[in-house]
Each structure stands twice: as C-alpha cells, then as structure tokens.
Amino acid sequence: MSFFADTVMLSRIQFAVTSIFHMFWPILTIGMSWYLVVMEVLWLKTKDTNFYHHARFWSKLYILNFGLGVASGVAIEFEFGANWAPFSLAVGDFLGSILGFEGTMAFMLEAAFLGIMIYGWNRVPPLMHLLATMLVAIGATLSSFWIIVANSWMQTPAGGEMVDGKFLVHSYLEAIFNPAALSSWVHMVLAILETALFVIGGISAWYILNKRYEEFFSKSFKLAIALAILVTPLQIIVGHFSGEEVYHNQPAKLAAIEALWDTVPAGESAPWNVLVAPNVQDSKNNWSLSVPGGLGMVLSMKxxxxEPVLGLNEWKPEDRPHAVSLIFYSFRMMVGISFFFLGLMGVSLVQWLRGKLTVENITAQTWLMRAWIFAAPLGYLAVESGWMVREVGRQPWIVYGKIRTADAVSQVPASNVLVSLIAYTSIYLMLLGCALYFGSRIVRQGPNLGLPIPNPDLLKSSKAESLT
Structure with a gap:
C-alpha cells in the first residue's frame, strides 16, 4: 500500500504532528508559572523590587505561551472524533470524563485567575495577586495530571474491562491511578520544571553574555541554578523508576528501547547497547556498541x-513495535540530555561557590553563559523524545493489549487525512513562527525597570472607597 493511501499511518502522523507542536507551549507555561510564584514570594518577603520586575518580565513570555497553547490544543480535540472515532466510541465513557475533568477542574481554574495575574497588579492587594498566581500554577499542573492520567491509562489500562467493544469502568480510582499514572506524572512535571529552568537560565545567560542588565539577570540566572540543583537529580531518579514501571508492565516497549531481540534469563548478565543498527526484517541488530553487563546495572544496579528481560522475538512481528531505531535513539537522546543538564548544573554550582557568579565576575564566564544558551532548547528535545518513546513504543496498540491502533482509526479516505495533515502542519508552522517572532521581541526589549511598584496601602484605601 502506498504511504499516501494509508489512512492509519497518515492519521498517526497527523496526531503526532499536532501533539508535538502543542506540547511546546504547555511545557514552558506550567514550569514558568511556578517560577513566577517563587518570584512573587521573594518580592513580598524581601521587598527587593528586582523580584517584582522579574515577575512582570517573565509573565510576558508566560502569556505568549499560554495563548499559543490554547490555540494549538484545539485541533487535538477534533481529531478524536474525526480521525479516531472507533477509539472514542470504545473508551469515551472513561476518557471523555477524564478530559472533562481536565477542562473543568484544571483549565478553567487556570483561566479564571489568569486575568487577575495579568491585570491585577494595581487592582488587588499583593497577597491576593500572589494567590491568583498560585492558583494559575495549580490549575496548569492539574491539567498535566489529567492529561497524563488519560495517556497512562492507554499505556496500562486498569479499572474495568472490554465488553462488546466498549470499555466498562468498574473502579474509577483504579483506572485513574493505573500502574503508570503517578510515576509518569511526577516524571513529566519534573521534566517541565527542568525545561523551564534551563530556558530561563539560558535567556538570562544571553543577557549577561551581551552585557545587558547583568545585575538584574544574574538574579534569575542564579535562581535557575538553585532550583535546578533540586530538580535535575530528582528527575533522573524518578526517570529510573518510570523505566522500572515500563520493565514490568510493557516489556515489548522495554525490548525496543534496548534493541533487545533475544530474551535474557534471570541470573545472567547482558550488555547495554549504546549504539546499534537494528534490522527489523531479520529480527536482529546488524552491529552494536555495548557496555558488558550494563543492562543489569541499568535495571537492577548489578x-x-x-528477573528475565524479554526480547522482541518473544512476540509475533505484528504484536511488537516496528520503529525500533526511533525508539532506541529517542530514549538515549532523552537520557543524554538529562545527564548533560546534571553536568551543567554541577559545573555552574562549582563556579557559584568559587565566587565566579558575582555581579563583578559573571560577565567574564563566557563559556558558562554559552553553555546555558546552548542548553535552553534541549529540554524541549528531551521531552519530545520521551514522548516519542512512550507513544511509538506502545504500538501496535492504542490501548495496550486491548485495542489495536489499526482498529481505532476512522474509516475516511486517506486523501482527506493528507489534506488536513498539510493544513494543520502549515498552521502550526505559522504559530511557531509567531512564537519565535514575538518571543524574540520580548527578549530584545528586555525588562521595564521603570514599572511602578504597587502600593498596598493605596490599594486598601481604594478598595474601601469602592465598597462605600
């Protein structure tokens, strides 16, 4: 069958394109919302006006990302009905309610207080504004929870059974807190925070490297390092636990991640593949560069x-992932970036302790600033690579072990899907161009250090007058 006549493949590519583009925006939105909370807390606690101006500056990038996230997410909702109607009919009773929770419990909370966060600086008391910012951050994080719950259920379905082609829920708690849910959500939240911190640190480093607002951005740079000290190692640890969950619940995905074709029995050692050339047709690797005994060290620290690790040959070809190269190298891209972040964070901490990040010395740290600028986009690449592993590694199942992807796609002409794929791709490229243009304008303009500081006493008196 020609690629352009394959409705299933075109529908998969379309959903991948829309999801990948959409994911760019919530990553920074969620992570930066908590950074804004920290900035406001520091301002109210220290009375340092620099923290207030930081909150105002970074909120501009937050608003840009929020708007693009909303716009780019609309298409995904339509695709469930247009491209994946059989899937929606089969599991809509459960996933529909989960996505409904995301809209009403999370997105509406975020949107309701966003107006106060943006326009309320001189209209509500500072503590009320801080509360609004916190509720925006909580709403954004809750949104990620429900989205991860829905996707994790597709990875490790629980809490019900398939009856006559439809999933009937017996226990919502078991379905929501399925085996992959909590580890996946924590892993994702930490990845979001880590990405946001390195973006903020990278932008701050750009200002310092170009000797613009050096004293101002040295604060955000060092705060990004301080928070990364907490987040970066924890992310690697949680990522390991998430890998253990895949080991036990999705063994075919693990076999694809490791490009492992033959089963390794318990009690034996196996090499960990660093580089391979998978040959899916012959069910083997044409060549590999491996670390002896490394697989056991990765999975069980010895x-x-x-326990045995099943190889891909344990499954029929139609029941296992085919894109082994994509899964294998996407996983290593994600892990490699995580350890690069860990190393950069460690070097930055050493320089800080050596007194090299003071206002007088920080502009001389050219190589360190360049490293942070280089790191700024890598978090996006790591998150997208992780999702590639997560989604492509689940194939050929859309709901693991229960519904095949080929059976879940709408029976529409491939030409229709191709047209919509081209249209969506064009629109998303335009949105990406807008994001880069307006984002670069915000960065080039820099912070407005002349913004007046809100006067709590004036706000209280104005509130009292309005009530009388």
Missing amino acids: PQLD
Missing part, C-alpha cells in the same frame, strides 16, 4: 538480572 550485572546479573534479578
């Missing part, structure tokens, strides 16, 4: 395996 060369010998405590």
Whole structure:
C-alpha cells in the first residue's frame, strides 16, 4: 500500500504532528508559572523590587505561551472524533470524563485567575495577586495530571474491562491511578520544571553574555541554578523508576528501547547497547556498541538480572513495535540530555561557590553563559523524545493489549487525512513562527525597570472607597 493511501499511518502522523507542536507551549507555561510564584514570594518577603520586575518580565513570555497553547490544543480535540472515532466510541465513557475533568477542574481554574495575574497588579492587594498566581500554577499542573492520567491509562489500562467493544469502568480510582499514572506524572512535571529552568537560565545567560542588565539577570540566572540543583537529580531518579514501571508492565516497549531481540534469563548478565543498527526484517541488530553487563546495572544496579528481560522475538512481528531505531535513539537522546543538564548544573554550582557568579565576575564566564544558551532548547528535545518513546513504543496498540491502533482509526479516505495533515502542519508552522517572532521581541526589549511598584496601602484605601 502506498504511504499516501494509508489512512492509519497518515492519521498517526497527523496526531503526532499536532501533539508535538502543542506540547511546546504547555511545557514552558506550567514550569514558568511556578517560577513566577517563587518570584512573587521573594518580592513580598524581601521587598527587593528586582523580584517584582522579574515577575512582570517573565509573565510576558508566560502569556505568549499560554495563548499559543490554547490555540494549538484545539485541533487535538477534533481529531478524536474525526480521525479516531472507533477509539472514542470504545473508551469515551472513561476518557471523555477524564478530559472533562481536565477542562473543568484544571483549565478553567487556570483561566479564571489568569486575568487577575495579568491585570491585577494595581487592582488587588499583593497577597491576593500572589494567590491568583498560585492558583494559575495549580490549575496548569492539574491539567498535566489529567492529561497524563488519560495517556497512562492507554499505556496500562486498569479499572474495568472490554465488553462488546466498549470499555466498562468498574473502579474509577483504579483506572485513574493505573500502574503508570503517578510515576509518569511526577516524571513529566519534573521534566517541565527542568525545561523551564534551563530556558530561563539560558535567556538570562544571553543577557549577561551581551552585557545587558547583568545585575538584574544574574538574579534569575542564579535562581535557575538553585532550583535546578533540586530538580535535575530528582528527575533522573524518578526517570529510573518510570523505566522500572515500563520493565514490568510493557516489556515489548522495554525490548525496543534496548534493541533487545533475544530474551535474557534471570541470573545472567547482558550488555547495554549504546549504539546499534537494528534490522527489523531479520529480527536482529546488524552491529552494536555495548557496555558488558550494563543492562543489569541499568535495571537492577548489578550485572546479573534479578528477573528475565524479554526480547522482541518473544512476540509475533505484528504484536511488537516496528520503529525500533526511533525508539532506541529517542530514549538515549532523552537520557543524554538529562545527564548533560546534571553536568551543567554541577559545573555552574562549582563556579557559584568559587565566587565566579558575582555581579563583578559573571560577565567574564563566557563559556558558562554559552553553555546555558546552548542548553535552553534541549529540554524541549528531551521531552519530545520521551514522548516519542512512550507513544511509538506502545504500538501496535492504542490501548495496550486491548485495542489495536489499526482498529481505532476512522474509516475516511486517506486523501482527506493528507489534506488536513498539510493544513494543520502549515498552521502550526505559522504559530511557531509567531512564537519565535514575538518571543524574540520580548527578549530584545528586555525588562521595564521603570514599572511602578504597587502600593498596598493605596490599594486598601481604594478598595474601601469602592465598597462605600
């Protein structure tokens, strides 16, 4: 069958394109919302006006990302009905309610207090504004929870059974807190925070490197380092636990991640592949560069395996992932970036302790600033790579072990899907161009340090007058 006549493949690509583009915006939105909370808390606690101006400056980028996130997410909702109607009919009773929770419980909370966060600086008391910013951050984080719950259920379905082609829920709690839910959500939230911190640190480093507002942005740069010290190592630890969940619940995905074709029995050691050339047709690797005994160290912290690791040959070709190269290298891209972040954070901490990040010395740290600028977009690449592993590694199942992807796609002409794919891609490229243009304008303009500081006493008196 020609690629352009394959409705299933075109529908998968379309959903991948819309999801990948959409994910760019919520990553920074959620992560930066908590950064804004920290800035406001520091302002109210220290009375340092620099923190207030930081909150005002970074909120501009937040608003830009929020708007683009809303616009780019609309298409995904339509695709459930247009491209994946059989899937929606089969699991809509559960996933529909989960996505409904995301809209009413999370997105509406975020949107309701966003106006106060944006326009309320001189209209509500500072503590009320801080509360609004916190509720925006909580709403954004709750939104990620419900989205991850829906996707995790597709990875490890629980809490019900398939009856006559439809999923009937027996326990909403078991379905919501399915085996992959909590570890996946924590892993994602930490990835979001980490990405936002390195974006903020990278932008701050750009200002410092170009000797613009050096004293001002040295504060945000060092705060990004301080928070990264907490987030970066924790992200790697949680990522390991998330990998253990895949090991036990999705063994075919793990086999694809490791490009492992033959089963390794318990008690034996197996190499960990660093580079491979998978040959899917012959069910083997044409060549590999491996670390002896490394697989056991990765999975159980010792060369010998405590449990067997199933190879891809344990499944029929139609029941296992085919894009082994994509899964294998996407996983290593994600892990490699995580350890690069860890190393950069460690070097930055050493320089800080050596007194090299003071206002007088920080502009001389050219190589460090360039490293942070280089790191700024890498978090996006790591998150997208992780999702590539997560989604492509689940194939050929859209709901693991229960509904095949080929059976979940709408029976529409491939030409229709191709047209909509081209249209969506064009629109998303335009949105990306707008994001880069307006984002660069915000960065080039820099912070407005002349913004007046809100006067709490004046706000209280104005409120009292309005009530009388």
